[in-house]
Amino acid sequence: MEKITFDQLHEQLYYEKLNNGLDVYILPKHGFNKTYATFTTKYGSIDNHFLPPGKDDYVKVPDGIAHFLEHKLFEKEDGDVFQQFSKQGASANAFTSFTRTAYLFSSTSNVEQNLETLIDFVQAPYFTEKTVEKEKGIIGQEITMYDDNPDWRLYFGLIQNMYENHPVKIDIAGTIESISHITKDMLYECYETFYHPSNMLLFIVGPVDQEQVMKMVKDNQDHKEYKELPEIKRKFEDEPVAVAQKKQVLQMNVQTSKCLVGIKARNVTQSGKEMLKKELSLNVMLDILFGKSSEHYSALYNEGLIDETFSFDYTEENGFGFAMVGGDTSNPDRLADTIKKILLEAKGTITDESIERTKKKKIGAFLRAVNSPEYIANQFTRYAFNDMDLFEVVPTLESITIADIELAANELIGEEQFTVCQVVPKK
Amino acid sequence: MNIISETVKPMAGYKVHIVKTEKYKTNTIVWKMKAPLKKEDVTLRALLPYVLQSSSEEFPTTGKLRSYLDELYGGSLFVDLAKKGEFHIISLSMEVANEKFLSDPTPLLKKAIEFLAGLLMRPNVREGAFHKETVENEKRTLKQRIQSVYDDKMRYSNYRLVQEMCKEEPYSLHVHGDMNNVDSITAESLYEYYQNAMKTDELDLYIVGDVTEEEVVGLAEERFQFSERTPQLIDSDKYKQKNNFHEVIEEQDVKQGKLNIGYRTNIKYGDEDYYALQVFNGIFGGFSHSKLFLNVREKASLAYYVTSRLESHKGLMMVMSGIDNKNYDQAIRIINEQMDAMKSGDFSEEEIVQTKAVIKNQLLETVDTSRGIVEILYHNVVSKKDISLDEWMEKMDHVTKEDIIAVANKINLDTIYFLTGKGDVK
Structure with missing residues (x-):
């Protein structure tokens, strides 16, 4: 077991790669009541075109299947796993994103037993035609719930505007139509491809003894047979630099309009330190331009174009990335034009003084975030899947210069990469 | 064992509550103001x-104020409004990094307390009125905030249920x-309301983090001074016995129907049977092992979410679910059956043990966050009780099946509210 110390943060992280390829991380947090553990596979909604192990042909699976699989993994022959967790005083959950599926629990007692339950249920799929059919009703309601949610529609509408071919444009839960085609055999095929321990990461944070927990996980894994898995082969079509659609207006049953401006990133093949620096540089830039202390924020707010829902973010994964800026507004077209103008003229606004101030703000925000075991486990995993290190955030932030921001901005901001999505009240 | 060690000190016109802990990398400050909910001033208070x-006087523009917070290593500042029973509660919260984790030794806690005191005691006021443009901007944002409830159908249907259920x-x-009432507010009338609130509201200052009592009390004494007051109480028992079941169906352009059901529990925070009510709620609909989750979602596949929650200071329980419009009758039938099962004791000893374990887990998790600690402690201010978390858990441990059945039989169905898609009304 490797020990990694973060002096400034007063934290110690323990790591080991097990024989079957599973990455296990333990971050002891004494003084906390709760232990939080996530068991995550590098498999999300975008992984819909792949070569199943031992097969010669690529398969394309229905939209929403990764999320469907996440739901179904909780059900076993003798009932659902939620029951077992709650008997052990834990609460369990799961989520599916574009690139990951995570299973998790939190508990303040019976931690090792709960950890065993977590690992075992994820590693023992049980799918039948009957239970697959039953789930279609439940997920159907989840999809309908999101259909009525204007913020979700706006967010997804913007991503759909950006991407021509990349499966990030597919709604994570799929559609009622697409999930109707899912069968138990397809679920097993996805499972066999993506749930091998060597494609997964276990993160445990809480008041635990690292030696004892690591031993327990090892013993558990040593008792299970895994054949070595060949490298996972995923297929993605080429994606043009330009956005697929410049503008989309959705009419919905709302009283307040909403507007998001998006910029589709190019050169999204980086990972590790390069990716971390770029992502942080762009987030520092957006904060300088649009943060609450910026002149632009005050001007937009005083003009009545934005309110407290206004937000901005840049995020990148292997194969796609985007910036988003916007929120509720009284004038969606004017807001879109103004945001775009600010971004195109970004360079003149960035000064050394504003960078230093924003770095301080971001460092404080990071300390706030690492109070949260959930944040640590989920973000650490996301970073690790991109060969980045969560605990490098502060030193990387400190190293950012005006040149880094200009470089990242030049790459991001181009006329053909802009797009707009709006939600407006139905006439 | 003391899960939370809270020190409370009476100060000039307010109380300071100190929770010393080294768990966090930040220190948290929460300022709370409590007054009865009233039709006449609810909008002033919300603004x-x-x-x-x-x-503020020191930072006359939002840009300057927020730049100062950035300099304090991204000190966070936010406002929250809540209803607890018949009280309307304002919270202003700040969180700042503990400088122990920084290479820069600026005393951030001290600066943050001074900053917050500045906002509260020396606002941006000229000639007996708040800064006019600020008030107009915030009036506009307030209108958008009120309006936005309509756009989030889950929040909207919950709001409509409460509106129908608690009409009078x-x-x-x-x-x-x-x-x-927003338009008629002026910079003068709001300032007048502010002066009045500072004179009569019940005020509490919470500080959670790696602090010393001496330091905090000293800073509070120096920066926060108010006149003495007697907190205003209200007689909320007069609404207890009402029982006039009604059903409200509203039609809108929505794909998913939102079903919200309100019950009167006739039990409030700190009552002897409050702990049994918590266990009741957990078995009935509070968790993913509950009767509602199992029967409405897992067995009948009618919903993705179905849950019940308590409003502890008002004595209400609310069920919420999203269902297909056509499944209204079936969903109601199943939910009623679960309530009947609870009333007749159709639940196992195992379900009780399981539910207690999960509630205990939830409470302990809540106090892993500084905001959670403040919210748990503040229950005692609202209810005028003095219940420690340890006592809370011990009393819950002693809850029996008979206690839960007795609680179930005190609960009355009050209002069913259903937001349904167009053309689906039966």
Whole structure:
């Protein structure tokens, strides 16, 4: 077991790669009541075109299947796993994103037993035609719930505007139509491809003894047979630099309009330190331009174009990335034009003084975030899947210069990469 | 064992609550103001904290104020409004890094307390009125905030249920006030309300983190001074016995129907049977092992979410679910059956043990966050009780099956509210 110390943060992280390829991380947090553990596979909604192990042909699976699989993994022959967790005083959950599926629990007692339950249920799929059919009703309601949610529609509408071919444009839960085609055999095929321990990461944070927990996980894994898995082969079509659609207006049953401006990133093949620096540089830039202390924020707010829902973010994964800026507004077209103008003229606004101030703000925000075991486990995993290190955030932030921001901005901001999505009240 | 060690000190016109812990990398400060919910001033009260956090005498523009917070290593500042029973509560919260984790030794806690005191005690005021533009901007944002409830159908249907259910009671007022009263507010009338609130509200200052009592009390003494007051109480028992079941169906352009059901529990925070009510709620609909989750979702596949929750200071329980419009009758039938099962004791010893374990887990998790600690402790201010978390858990441990059945039989169905898609009304 490797020990990694973060002096400034007063934290110690323990790591080991097990024989079957599973990455296990333990971050002891004494003084906390709760232990939080996530068991995550590098498999999300975008992984819909792949070569199943031992097969010669690529398969394309229905939209929403990764999320469907996440739901179904909780059900076993003798009932659902939620029951077992709650008997052990834990609460369990799961989520599916574009690139990951995570299973998790939190508990303040019976931690090792709960950890065993977590690992075992994820590693023992049980799918039948009957239970697959039953789930279609439940997920159907989840999809309908999101259909009525204007913020979700706006967010997804913007991503759909950006991407021509990349499966990030597919709604994570799929559609009622697409999930109707899912069968138990397809679920097993996805499972066999993506749930091998060597494609997964276990993160445990809480008041635990690292030696004892690591031993327990090892013993558990040593008792299970895994054949070595060949490298996972995923297929993605080429994606043009330009956005697929410049503008989309959705009419919905709302009283307040909403507007998001998006910029589709190019050169999204980086990972590790390069990716971390770029992502942080762009987030520092957006904060300088649009943060609450910026002149632009005050001007937009005083003009009545934005309110407290206004937000901005840049995020990148292997194969796609985007910036988003916007929120509720009284004038969606004017807001879109103004945001775009600010971004195109970004360079003149960035000064050394504003960078230093924003770095301080971001460092404080990071300390706030690492109070949260959930944040640590989920973000650490996301970073690790991109060969980045969560605990490098502060030193990387400190190293950012005006040149880094200009470089990242030049790459991001181009006329053909802009797009707009709006939600407006139905006439 | 003391899960939370809280020190409370009476100060000039307020109390300071100190929770010393080394768990966090930040220190948290929460300022709370409590007054009865009233139709006449609910909108003024909803506007006030947003004006206070926008600017102050020292930082006359939002840009300057927020730049200062950035300099304090991204000190966070935010406002929250809540209804607890018949009280309307304002919270202003700040969180700053503990400089122990920084290479820069600036005393951030001290600066943050001084900053917050500045916002509250020396607002941006000229000639007996708040800064006019700030008030107008915040009035506009308040209107958008009220309006936005309509756009989130889950929040909207919950709000509509409470509005229908508590029609004649202050509790039906919206926490962000009334749209029709925003325009008439002026910079003068708001300032007058501010002065009055500072004189009569019950005030509490919470500080959670790696602090010493001496330091905090010293800073509070120096920076926060108010006149003595007697907190205003209200007689909320007069709404207890009402029982006039009604059903409200509203039609809108939505794909998914939103079903919200309100019950009167006739039990409030700190009552002897409150702990049994918590266990009741957990078995009935509070968790993913509950009767509602198992029967409405897992067995009948009618919903993705179905849950029940308590409003502890008002004595309400609310069920919420999203269902297909056509499944209304079936969903109601199943939910009623679960309530009947609870009333007749059709639940196992195992379900009780399981539920207690999960509630205990939930409470302990809540106090892993500084905000969670403050919210748990504040229950005692609202209810005028003095219940420690340890006592809370011990009393829950002693709850029996008979206690839960007795609680179930005190609960009355009050209102069913259903937001349904167009053309689906039966």
